[in-house]
Amino acid sequence: MSDTCTRILAAAEGRFADYGYNKTTMAEIATDAAMSVGNLYRHFKNKEAIALASMQCQLQTKLDAGIEAAAKEPDALDALTAFLTTRLRIGHAHFAGTRHLFDMMALINMNHRDLLLEFEQRIITALTKIIERGIEQNRFADCDAGQTAYDIHQAALRYNNPVNLKYNSLPQLEADLGRLIQLLYQGLAC
Numbered sequence: 001m002s003d004t005c006t007r008i009l010a011a012a013e014g015r016f017a018d019y020g021y022n023k024t025t026m027a028e029i030a031t032d033a034a035m036s037v038g039n040l041y042r043h044f045k046n047k048e049a050i051a052l053a054s055m056q057c058q059l060q061t062k063l064d065a066g067i068e069a070a071a072k073e074p075d076a077l078d079a080l081t082a083f084l085t086t087r088l089r090i091g092h093a094h095f096a097g098t099r100h101l102f103d104m105m106a107l108i109n110m111n112h113r114d115l116l117l118e119f120e121q122r123i124i125t126a127l128t129k130i131i132e133r134g135i136e137q138n139r140f141a142d143c144d145a146g147q148t149a150y151d152i153h154q155a156a157l158r159y160n161n162p163v164n165l166k167y168n169s170l171p172q173l174e175a176d177l178g179r180l181i182q183l184l185y186q187g188l189a190c
Contacts, residue, residue, distance in 0.1 A: 001057075004033075004035075004043060005043055005053070007033045007034070007035075008029065008033045008035075008040060008043055008044065008050065009050065009053060009054050009057060010033075011029050011032035011033035012024070012029045012032075012033075012047075012050045012051070012054055013054050013058075014032060015028055015029055015032060016051065016054070016100065016104055017097070017098040017099060017100065017101075018099055018100065019100060020099075020100030020103050020104070021047070021051055021100070021103040021104045021107055022103045023100075024047065025047075026040055026041070026046070026047055029047070029050065048107065048111070051104065051107055051108070052108075052112055052115065055104075055108055055112070055115065056115065058094060059115070059119045060119075061090065062087050062090045062091060062094075063087075063119065063122055063123060063126065065086050065087070065090055066082075066083040066084070066086045066087040066090075066123075066126065067083070067126050068086075069082035069083060069085075069086035070082050070083040070086075070126070070130055075137070075139065076130055076131070076133045076134030076137050076139045076140060077134065077139055077140075077181075077185055077188075079130045079133065079134075080127075080130050080131075080134070080152075080181065080184070080185075081181050083126065083127070083130060084156055084159065084177060084181065085174065085177060087159070087160060088159045088160070088165075088170075088173055088174065088177055089170065089174075091159070091160055091162070091165045092165045092170045092173060094165075095162045095165040095166045096165060096166055096170070098162075098166060101162055101163070101166055105162060105163075120153065123153055124146070124149045124150050124153050125149075127148075127149035127150075127152055127153055128145045128146050128148075128149040130149075131143070131145040131148050131149050131152075131188075132145045134188065139188075139189070140188040140189065141188060141189065143188070148188070152184060155180060155184065156177070156180065158173075158176070159173055159176075159177050159180075
């Protein structure tokens with residue numbers, strides 16, 4: 001992604017968080033990105049395209065960080081913990097201070113549900129690899145890794161939901177997630 005696009009997305013994310021998607025204009029994004037509105041339209045056809053690109057970047061950043069954290073852990077249980085905890089921390093850092101959240105969520109849920117489903121599948125794929133590693137290490141019982149990854153993803157949705165991230169403290173969410181991970185491990189252990 002070009003530096004200009006990165007600057008535009010940063011400006012838009014700030015506007016969307018502080019004023020809401022519906023109240024943000026292309027002119028305000030252009031001003032915040034230190035460019036003309038015409039130049040902004042050379043990069044994005046409309047505000048919705050900016051919002052979609054912003055959400056894609058956020059989801060990819062969170063996924064990449066989780067995968068990277070898991071890869072650093074040789075033990076599969078530690079990798080699972082790192083993956084889930086890293087994603088929680090990044091999501092909380094992003095959404096905890098967001099004043100206007102619901103119009104952006106509504107836009108993505110209504111018009112771009114396919115993006116959310118695509119990333120859900122990417123998350124499940126990353127979890128599947130961790131589960132397979134745990135089976136190979138004899139840390140986890142032999143199971144259908146893909147189904148188990150799906151089930152873990154479903155169980156951990158609370159720790160990725162923007163509303164939960166906004167209205168719950170990070171220490172509380174981390175403590176809750178820690179208990180969930182221990183429960184998951186009890187079910188996965190050999």
